[in-house]
Amino acid sequence: MDTKLDPSRDDLPLMANTSHMLVKHYVLDLDVNFESQTIEGTIVLFFEDGNQVKKQTSSTKEICQLESNEACTFRTPEPCHIPATNARTDSSKLGYNDFAICDKGEKDTFDKDGNHDNQEQASGISSSEYCCDTRNHGREDFLLVLDCCDLSVLKVEEVDVAAVPGIEKFTRSSKLSVISEELRNEVVGELVTLPADRWREQLDYYARCGQAPGCGELFFDTDTWSLQIRKPGALTASEFPHAIRIWYKTKPEGRSVAWTSDQSGRPCVYTVGSPINNRALFPCQEPPVAMSTWQATVRAAASFVVLMSGENSAKPAQLREGCSSWHYYVTMPMPAATLTIAVGCWTEIKLEKDLVTERPFSSSEATFRCAGVCGHVEYPCRFQNASATAQEVIPHRVFAPMCLRDVCQETLLPLIPPCLSAAHSVLGTHPFSRLDILIVPANFSSLGMASPHIIFLSQSTLTGMNHLCGTRLCHEIAHAWFGLAIGARDWTEEWLSEGFATHLEDVFWTKAQQLSPHEAQEQQELRACLRWRRLQDELRNSPEEMQVLRPSKEKTGQVSDSGASVVKHGLNPEKIFMQVHYLKGYFLLRFLAKRLGSETYFSFLRKFVHTFHGQLILSQDFLQMLLESIPEEKRQDLSVENIFRDWLESSGMPKLLPDQLVLLLEHLLEQKTLKPQTLQSLQRTYRLQEQDAEVRHRWCELVVKHRHAQAHRHVERFLLEDQAMGVYLYGELMVSEDARQQQLARRCFELAKVQMDRPSADVVAQMLF
Template sequence: MESNQHNDLEPSKDDLPLRANTNHILVRHYVLDLSVDFQTEVIGGSIVLFLEPCKRADRTEEFDSASPSQKGSRNSLNVYESEKAKEITTSHGPEIMVLQGNKNVPCEDVSKDFTLILDCCDLSVSKVEEVNVCTVSQLRELLKVDHVATDSSQDSFGLVQRLISIPSARWRQQQDLYLQCSRAQAASQTEPLLFHTDQWSLQIRKKGVCSPHAFPRTLRIWYETKPTGGSVRWTKDQDGRCCVYTMGSPINNRALFPCQEPPVAMSTWRARVKAPCEYTVLMSGENQDVPLPDETGFLHWDYYVTMPMPASTFTIAVGKWQEVKSLLCNSEEGKSEVPCTKLDHRNFDYSGSWPENQSSKKQSPHNKEEDSKTDEETFCAHVDYPCRFTHKASVTQVVIPHRVFAPSCHLNKAESILLPLLPFCLAAAYSVLGTHPFSRLDVLIVPSGFSSLGMASPHIIFLSQSVLAGDRILCGTRLCHEIAHSWFGLAIGARDWTEEWISEGFATYLEAVFWAKIQQSKMGTAENEEQKQLKALLHWRRLKDELENSEEELQVLRPNKDTTGEVSESGASIVKHALNPGKPFMQVHYLKDFLQMFLDTFPALQRQGLTLECVYSNWLDTPGVPKWLGEASSTWSHSPPVTQVTQEVVKWMHLSCGARKGTKRKRARPKVIFKESKWLNLIYKEERKWVYGPSYSSPKHHRDTSALIQILQLNPWQLVLLLEFLLEENELSASCLSLLQTTYKLRNQDAEVKHRWCELVIKHKYASAYRDVEDFLFHDQAMGVYLYGELMVQEDGRQQALARRCLSAIRDDMDQSARKIVEEMIL
């Protein structure tokens, strides 16, 4: 049951508490058995946790024996907020604990009882029970135990510890035993488990158990999600059919299942999901599952992972998705690869469908150790799991097996644009970073209300429908960006949530590197480098805009200095600004941890004055951008692609000036004021001759739009820059805007170009193109939030009515954070 939610810890409305006591005990494996109900919009079932006390958890016994005045109430939590660390003690008053038999009893003195604290939110927990793993005969055989020990609880401790410690070479056996244990009966003749839920946590204890080492090692929790829970999104796809998916919420998965949220809590998992037979279940599992029907007509989908990952990486999407069929396996490019249906990262000794849930029925769970190892010198420094980097077949796999799913209305675009790009992006990533960390990849086009262009999880990427429009550059670079997250953000993650955007910096950099690799066959090295400089200039301009519109506290790595991200004795902490709905729309990306290694590798740089302290001072611990970077970035403005754009700006400004009617003032040359144009005076004379010819001095000729006799072909990045430059101009005529749209076919360009076009339309109140703005707000919700603000700030009645009309039409389909931001702008 839930109680006293109004008294829960709320250090700041924007800060997110992490309550799990990960310094005391860790979840090593989850087994989920869930059903999806689209009528009630509820996911319900059970989750089994396999626990291991931390080696340093013996400190807990000392903590538990401390006096109440020393440690505060049972629910006290040390968190760090503001400029310094401080303890915040919360009291829930007379609590009600819940027995596994659902009988409410008054909470007794629990000052000496150990409490397992799990992160959760918006979950209805009905029962928590201890699982008797001693009844699993194959697990007992693992320890070669011929009889039941006198102390069966201690016997179960040893069994679970041995199960957790099975070496990765026997991962199949371990997975099978985890599954068998999860189905074992509840322990009897033991003290029942008590549990309590508040706004941010599930707390479980066993009367008389005073340390994590004596706490039960296997628990089963029965629960249901709530339709309003923030971890999953119940909505309709672009075909109007029901679907649900994890949406990358600020609270991650704690409204999907009780878990340990901090990134240090690494675990494996296995999940069985029951859904109606017409639905497809996609998950972030290693295997490509083939579902099995049950007696009710539903399908069971089984997924699992053997690589320990944070609970936040667990991903699910259930909908009437359709697979985009590929001919890539038969293409010339794929001839060197094993057919997609046969590929796998562990010796390729089973089919790509890999229905592991049935494998245990067909063969003994005791499999021989995996072979095909690389040279003995090859090793990794991570914890033991079946690592792809130690198998030759995986190390040489340039393109991993991949699939694309989409609603039926987007199948053709996904087939013509997205699917052909995937193998090139995967191959480019391999050429730069080497072995793919994950064995396969699904890509799903998610509903229009998705809040970003893409989101990467292990083995699955969500993409917005916005990437399917226009030129392939946006789709390709976004794919490259999300694939880069396989290395930076997933296989390698931030130490804690205060460094959550470190991976974003790597992915942003690598997307340009990967895309340059793909473009090598189409352009020379020099041209490729010029395009990278063009992209760098766009990133630089965007960063400057974000800095101008971001709070200073969001521009530093650790807003609370040394206390940021610190944890209490139990492992609990808070995440600054995690619940700030505006944070995803004002992201200042930064890098940090690689700096020390970089300087250690190249010590000469330190002798030249580049020190870690200097970088921290200039970049990470103070807001704004160092002045020298702004000066250095000016070189990007002089690259040939940018020069072409700046020349086009002058042409369009001449045209806009010449098209204006009804004024008798002297027509001087147009005042071009965009920021990168100071040096354009040198080319002005040649430009006006180019545009208007020798008769430039004739005033009548200024009004002749047909004089614009030549327009350069610009790629999407150049178009974005052109429109950004034009956005800095105070005036553009309606006829100029009309010709601009028809010349470059802006309505058919990618979402980045269309976004700038909509900004121009709004700024200059070009009513003939308001329909373009409306379409963008409907179909490109991942990028539309900023436009709502522009529509309102213009203080134009027609534009404000347009904003309100669009919000009213799509409010129910919008991402929660995006909707909150827009409502604050409009309502």
């Protein structure tokens, strides 16, 4: 498929050419410097050949060459010392649809951002040789494109993995006598595909390779959104080095992290969940399909704590006077955008007396475990580990500035075990082995954010009763399953994480409070009501195209040949404040859960989690599996197409259940005034005359209350056809003190009274006369 990229003003470009090479692991080695507000160091990326390359079975070389020619290649017919700008201008003239870069004002920013230090770097590297090469072979080099923004890239080099002692076991040849590119790539190829039970060894070798010497600098260029790397003479992805090291530095204004101070006034820095994700923290492959593992060594002054997405609760290692180093790793492949880091002078907050009792594993909890192996790529998965699947409460820690200790102890700490346990009782296995919760500085722009192994919570959740803290915590905990363990293949389908987390937060929270089924239902109805009002408000005040949950429609999930794509509205500043994905997604799931019955729905959801954890999904993966689990005769008009049409691809309010309509109308009944136009559009939008008697009853009440003469015939019909429910409407017509309405009541009674049972007729007669 060939999706033309059009990174217009508010779409987020994903530039990485993941179809050619796919990153499997990152080794980060970074220093955090609060004085200069920079993070500086190296990142080593380990690749395997991408999907397009892997698909080829024979004559790989030929095909790869073709592909790399199709992809964005670097064309420099002139000698290498020409300014990089010209090279790029040339390439855009040649019309690479595949690799469209925002052209607006780029030339201006080119020199200002200081991104482009490579001119000097490149000039030192055998440039003449390269130029000759280009002329001789007449083909262009393969170009590796990484997502990168607001970073100063200092140097890019190939890593000599063959120099690591003991590495020969990852090759077919016993001795590494002739070291070639092919051999190095063979080593990386073996390393990235080691079986899951050898994960420790794999991590260890990744780390050692990460420290191996360089064996040749690579050419690079940067622009607003990407870093492009090439090796002279490497014409295809398979000839390109599969382990590369990038020396770089973040910028204080870079949009992936915020440099700020905590509630005690001490400096800190953390990833903000920016729309541009982590590409201003490290060069990476952003498209979610580039699921990778990582490890990081982060150094900071000894007074700081480094928290990060990692399976291990890292402890600081003292390096030299006043400097500590922290090491984190993950073994579950996830999109680079999920990595989170926070560095600050935080304190671990514990309960005064050690009240924390980790609940023992109980084997009976594992009853709903589904048989069968996991569907994801190999990694040491908790779903396959009996004691992990039974663990209701995972180990957790809370970090905050010292000044918030008391409020954390009172409000937050007691909530964590019941919320984690509630989540486990609903969904089963916790996908992650541990959890840190950090109370972020006051300037954090939302109430919470979930990442692997770490949740950010706003201090706003800590005051008042524990309700806000509990619901927010439950919401973020739910993201461990929906958003992290099961990710959206296309980021425009945000509802796949936010809709689910919003729906599950209520379910978890009512369980965590140990409410009775009746109380739980009441609380959930109340929240539905509030959300309905919020959604209505938002839809009234937002542009129509922003109200659609699946804006790319049938193109959802498609990428260009190179793997690049854009996330529709991904950079639209309005979007940050919109909750439509949360709310509409929530109402869809609520609707589905009601249709199936809560028990059936949640047992389906556990099966779904078991099937899809560790993978990326599109809406249809969920909907198809859900519909297949319902017997055909119960499906009625439910189909993937109908759900797309009514819920995911339309703007405006979602389709309503009768109960939700009743709630809506009752809410409207409390309004003092409603314009006739509002009433009219209400009737049209929800086709109220086709609804059940409960709904029509509320509608008639509205008509009477607001003396909406245009709909008097609806009242008339109700009084005649729904006599069992109409008695009180007579009263309402009479007390309205509107002559036309009183007349209507009398007229209907005349027609109906003959058939009316005696007591009802008497009651109505008293009202009328």
